[in-house]
Each structure stands twice: as structure tokens, then as C-alpha cells.
Amino acid sequence: MDPELALELLDGLAEAVLITDSVGQVVLVNATAAALLPELHPGVGLPGSPVAMLAEAYATGADHVDGEHRDRRLRGVRRPLAGDRSAWYVRDVTDDHRHAEALRTERGRTDFLAQAGRRLGLALQRDQALRAAATLPVPYLADLALVVYLPTGTVEYQPQWIRHVGHEPTLGATDWDAVSALPGLVEALDGEAGVPRPWPAGERDGAGPLLPDDLGPAATLLVSPMPGAGRTAGALVLVRAGAREGFDRRDVEVAREFAARAGAAMATAQLYDEQAHLARVLQNSLLPPDLPAVDGVRLAGGYRAAGDSLRIGGDFYDVLPTDGGALFALGDVSGKGVGAAVLTGRVRQSLQTLRLVEHRPRELLGLLDRALLDIPDAARRGQFTTLLLGTLRPEPDGGLRVRVAGGGHPAPLLVDGAGTVTPVQVGGMPVGAVPGARFDETEVRLRPGELLLARTDGVTEARGGPSGTEMFGERRLHRALAEAAGSAPTTLVDRVLHLVDEWCGGHRHDDVAMLAAGPAAGG
Secondary structure (H helix, E strand, O other): OOHHHHHHHHHOOOOEEEEEOOOOEEEEEOHHHHHHOOOOOOOOEOOOOOOHHHHHHHHHOOOEEEEEEOOEEEEEEEEEOHHHOEEEEEEEOHHHHHHHHHHHHHHHHHHHHHHHHHHHHOOOOHHHHHHHHHHOOOOOOOOEEEEEEOOOOOOOOOOEEEEEOOOOOEEEEOOHHHHHHOOOHHHHHOOOOOOOEEOOHHHOOOOHHHOOOOOOOOEEEEEEEEEOOOOEEEEEEEEEEOOOOOOOHHHHHHHHHHHHHHHHHHHHHHHHHHHHHHHHHHHHHHOOOOOOOOOOEEEEEEEEOOOOOOOOOOEEEEEEEEOOEEEEEEEEEOOOHHHHHHHHHHHHHHHHHHOOOOOOHHHHHHHHHHHHHOOOHHHHOOOOEEEEEEEEEEOOOOOEEEEEEEEOOOOOEEEOOOOOEEEOOOOOOOEOOOOOOOOEEEEEEEOOOOEEEEEOOOOOOOEEOOOOOEEOHHHHHHHHHHHOOOOOHHHHHHHHHHHHHHHHOOOOOOOEEEEEEEEOOOO
16 A cells, blocks of 8 residues: 555554654654654654653553543553554543543532432431541541531520541530631531532631531531521531632532431431430320239239330229228220330329228229220220229238229239139120210139239230231230249249240230239238
């Protein structure tokens, strides 16, 4: 082929082409090579040339070239030709490299926000959310992250802060003078977003309590508000040291997005803390009470709630001392969880009030029934309760007379000293279910060594065993009581609870409540 025609064809290529002889001397360059690598022209040798990456490739015998030259990213290959000559094909991949780098950077930002969102979503307490907000931006977004916020639920209106610089976060409180000395911080706490700005050491006077002592002389500062629920949850301060580039537009967007997510997490955690506090207050008010000391009577109670988080439910028991004895109640409100617990509280409060005007169990059940039916159905949602309500009267000979009324509840069980278990049939209809309900009443006398156990159906209906679905049942309950005959009420109740727990094997079960009573003499 005519050399001039060959060169004309090579000049039409978009990549640089160089031909070198057996000693690395350039013998031909096309137009693209002349523009991209002006240092190389026919007669110049690659060894020792200013195009370092080609010189190194020739010296090492490498077939691939990848490096920087004149602020351009170049990539190429070498192909052998006849006569120990070589053809070098070099492309300018600067734009491709920048696009790939931008894509990697954007993916990194997306991954950061996704991982930060997951971490923040797991922060169910405000301290956890604050810690996550301060630690996650370092080192990806900044060399230092500082969260300044105002505590809730306190009288003092003193700013608090948490700071992270790559090691364990530090916490503290400061005054408004230090907050005002940090540019843009007061505005961010009011919900206003600032812009990145240089922050030389000479401008940091007064903000010292918020900063570590070893912060470099030159830095870039970015302050972002952290929106909460109806108010600003705090302010996020990001600082990049002088050796690191400042915040570009996309960095600012990511920082703002992170600050918004962190603020939402803090607000959610605050709400969770408040709900948990309310739940604890509700729980403490509705948990079965400590049993009172009643002369001539031994008492023991046992309780398990079905819920996984709150130890409250729809099963309950209560013992209220009276002149010459005590009034006891054990019931099972329909439903589970907080809804059942609220009605449980109403039943217990109603009993405490109604007992001031009526002591007879059956009549007291009637009054309670009317009180529950008077509650609007929207508040009660059609709920009712089964109930055993009775009186305990110690006798001079050491026995205990029990008068018990039933409202649709499982019969209490009499356990004598020989291990015989006998249901005490009471009957009656559920309380608060339908108008005009009938309630029954019976009386039993306990001799020394005998116990009466009232329990909810959560005991016998607890599912577990080898199959995981079999009910504990009446037969196992009677056998457990017979084996514990003659024991103190506490021992008997603890034994039954232990067997039920073993039977369920850690699986969920219905609410369980038990109340055992017996004469103080004997046993």
C-alpha cells in the first residue's frame, strides 16, 4: 500500500497510533497521536521520552498502557508488527473515566444514604438516634460531625451536643454563647439551611467547647437543620479538615438529606420513648398487685401475659382486705394486649369502688355487670369479662370459709391434703356481656391443709408439648395440683407456672392468672 495512503487512513482514526522500530524509535504517528502526544514524532525514541507511561511500558515489555499525561487519562495497547516493529494504539478516556468516577461517587452516596437510613430506622431510642446521627457521617461526609440539640422534658433550656471525630463519640452541654459563636448554628436550630463556608482557626473563638482541640487551622464548615415532627430536632454540623476538599453541590444535597433523615429518626425515637413511658405507667398501674397480709389466710398469685413487649393483658386477680377477712377477684377480659388491659383496669377500679356499698359476691357481680354495660360500646368495643368473685372468712377452728360467685368463669379447684382435686361448680354468665345476666354463688369450707385455686383458661389452653400445638389441659393441671398437695399456696402456684412454661417451650400463649388461698393453720 502507498505509505501516503496508509498515513491518510491512520489519520482518520479517533485513537492515537504510533509505530516504533525494534529499538523503540518512533517512525510514524497519525494526526490524533500528534495532537494527543506532541512530544512524540518520527525520530524520537520511547526510552527516556517525556511520555512516562509509554517509556515504562516499552522498558518492561508491557502490552497495556494506562496512566495520566498532560492532565488527560490515556489507555492503550501495543501490537507486534513484522520486523520487530510495534504499533501503539492509545485512546483518550478522560471523559469516560470522569463519568465512571462520577457514577461510582453517586453510587457511593446512594449506598451511604441507604445504609444510614437502615441504621437510623433501627434507632428506637433517642440516645441511639443521636449516636447514629453523629457517627454515620464520619468519615464519608466529613472528618468531624457534631449534633447540637435541645433536650425535651426538662426545665433547663440548655443546648446539648454529641460529637464524633472517628473514635468514641463525646457528649456534653454548652451555653448559648458557644452556639452563637459557631457560624450558622443558631439559624439551623431555627430551621434555616446554611451554605458551605471556609472556617479558619481565627474565626473559632467562643465555639471552643463544641470543637476538639486538635482541629486543623483550615477547615470547611457545613451546618444543616434536622427537621423533626413540627419542630427542629437539632442541627448537624459537618467539618472537613484543610487537607480535604470542601463540599460540592452534591455533597451538600447528601448532607441535607442525611440531616433530614436523622431528624426524622430523632423525632420518631422521641415519640417511641414517650409511648414506652406511657406503656410503663400503664403497665405499673395494671400489673397484679402485691397480695396483702390477711389474718388467718395464706395467699399466692401467679401471672403471665400473652404479649411479647408489655407484661399486661386481660387476665387479672386482686385481693382487697375487709373486716374479718378479704374480698378476692380473678377474671379474664375478652381480647388481648392493651385494649384488654384497659378494661381490666376499669373492672378492678369498679370493684374497689363498688365494694364500699356491697360485700356480697353475687350482688356485687350484679352491680359490676351494670357498671360495665353503662360504658359506651365504642369505648368497650363489645368486650366483657368472666369472673370469680368471693369472700374469705377465717374461722375460729382454723378453717376458712369461702363464698364465691361466678360470672361464666372456669370452676375453682379444691385441693385437699390427700391430693384429691375437686372442681367447685359455680356457673353464672359473663359480666358485661348482655343485659339481665344471671350469676350463681356457692360456698365451700376449707380445712387446714386444703387450698382453693382459681385460674384463667390460659392455664389449660396453653399449647405446646412434643407437637407444639397440644393443650396443657385439665388432666395435666389436676395431676400437677395433686402432686403439690399439702404445699403452701406459693409453692403450688409456682409449680403450675413452671410446668406451663415448660409445656409452651418459649412459644406464645394466652394470658395466665392464678390465685390460691387456704387457711393459715396447717399445711
